[in-house]
Amino acid sequence: MGAIEIEVDPLPCKWCGRPLEQRRWWALKRFCNRWHRLKYRVAQFVGFVADTLF
Numbered sequence: 001m002g003a004i005e006i007e008v009d010p011l012p013c014k015w016c017g018r019p020l021e022q023r024r025w026w027a028l029k030r031f032c033n034r035w036h037r038l039k040y041r042v043a044q045f046v047g048f049v050a051d052t053l054f
Helices: 034-053
Strands: none
Touching: none
């Protein structure tokens, strides 16, 4: 008997939308690189601050 393979559909990068290759089903990738992750977090923070001020 072989190992059970689980196919995971490629999720898009949260910043640029490029499909990402998922190597592990238990830890899905959400961003294609560190800079996109940083840009996304900064944009979230700025949006949160703008919502609370205005």
